[in-house]
Amino acid sequence: MFLTFNLPAQIVQEDGSTRDESELYASTKQVNQFFRRFNGEENQKGKRYYESDKEFREASLRKNYLSLLFDRENQNISTEQKKDFINDVTDKRNPKFLDFHEEGWFAEVNVVFMRNGKEENILLFFKIQEEREGYEWVLEQVSSAHYQEFFDKDKSDEKPFLHPMSHELDFMNLHKSLNQENAVDFTSDEFEEDPLSIFLYEMASNQIEFKTVTGSKFHFFQCEGWYFQIAEYNRKGYNSGWLISDLTPIEKQDVPKLKSFIYEAK
Structure with missing residues (x-):
C-alpha cells in the first residue's frame, strides 16, 4: 500500500x-x-x-x-x-x-546623504501626482535634524529683537544683532521654515550627496x-x-x- x-x-x-x-x-x-x-x-x-x-x-x-x-x-x-x-x-x-x-496617502523614505564626509539621515516625503496621461511620485516635504537646529526660535520674554526705531539709524544695528544672535529670532510670528527649499538648494549646490535608501513606509x-x-x-x-x-x-x-x-x- x-x-x-x-x-x-x-x-x-x-x-x-x-x-x-x-x-x-x-x-x-x-x-x-x-x-x-x-x-x-x-x-x-x-x-x-x-x-x-x-x-x-x-x-x-x-x-x-x-x-x-x-x-x-x-x-x-x-x-x-x-x-x-x-x-x-x-x-x-x-x-x-x-x-x-x-x-490621502504618501510615502516616507529614509535616505542617507553625505555631508562633509559624514553620513546624515534625511526623511523624504513623496505623494502621487497625475502627470499627462499617467502618474508620478513627487517630492512634497523633507525632514532633517540638521535643518531644524537653525530654526529653533527663542519664544521667551527675553528674546532678542530689533528696536522699533531701528529705521532711524538706517538699521545699522543689524550688524551686531545678526552676528550675535540667531537670525530666525528676528522673523515675524507668521514665519514658517521651508525645509524642502533648503534641501533642493543643497542638492543643487552639491553640499549633500545621495548615498542610499535605508527604508520606507506609507501613511494613509x-x-x-x-x-x-x-x-x-x-x-x-x-x-x-x-x-x-x-x-x-x-x-x-x-x-x-x-x-x-x-x-x-x-
Whole structure:
C-alpha cells in the first residue's frame, strides 16, 4: 500500500533557505498587493478579481484579509481597535477602499546623504501626482535634524529683537544683532521654515550627496475617521511583508495637525 500526501511546495530563497508556498502567498510582498488585499480584489493565492467577478470586493473576503494585514507582533494596536477598524471599512452601507491614484496617502523614505564626509539621515516625503496621461511620485516635504537646529526660535520674554526705531539709524544695528544672535529670532510670528527649499538648494549646490535608501513606509488618510501606517517586515512566517504598523481613529479636523507631526519627525 502506498500513501500519498499533498505537501506544500518548497521555494528556495536568495539566502538558500526555503519557504512553504502557502507562506509565500500569505506574505504581502508588494504595496500594490496590500491595496488589492485591503480592497478584496484578489484571492489567497494572488489571483486578481475584477468588477465582473462575484468575489470582487466581497465583504467577507475583505474581513478575512484585513485581519491578516496587521503586524501581529505590535502590541500597541489592540484587538478591539482592529475589530472596530475592520467593521467600519467593510460596512456594507458605507464601505471604505484604498485608491492608489487618489490623494490621502504618501510615502516616507529614509535616505542617507553625505555631508562633509559624514553620513546624515534625511526623511523624504513623496505623494502621487497625475502627470499627462499617467502618474508620478513627487517630492512634497523633507525632514532633517540638521535643518531644524537653525530654526529653533527663542519664544521667551527675553528674546532678542530689533528696536522699533531701528529705521532711524538706517538699521545699522543689524550688524551686531545678526552676528550675535540667531537670525530666525528676528522673523515675524507668521514665519514658517521651508525645509524642502533648503534641501533642493543643497542638492543643487552639491553640499549633500545621495548615498542610499535605508527604508520606507506609507501613511494613509483615505479611510475617513482613521489614520494608519504600513511598514515592511522581512521575517519568516505568514505574518510578513507590508503590514499595518500603526492605527488610530482621527477626526477630520485633526488630519492636518497629524500630517505636520509626521513631517517634523526626525
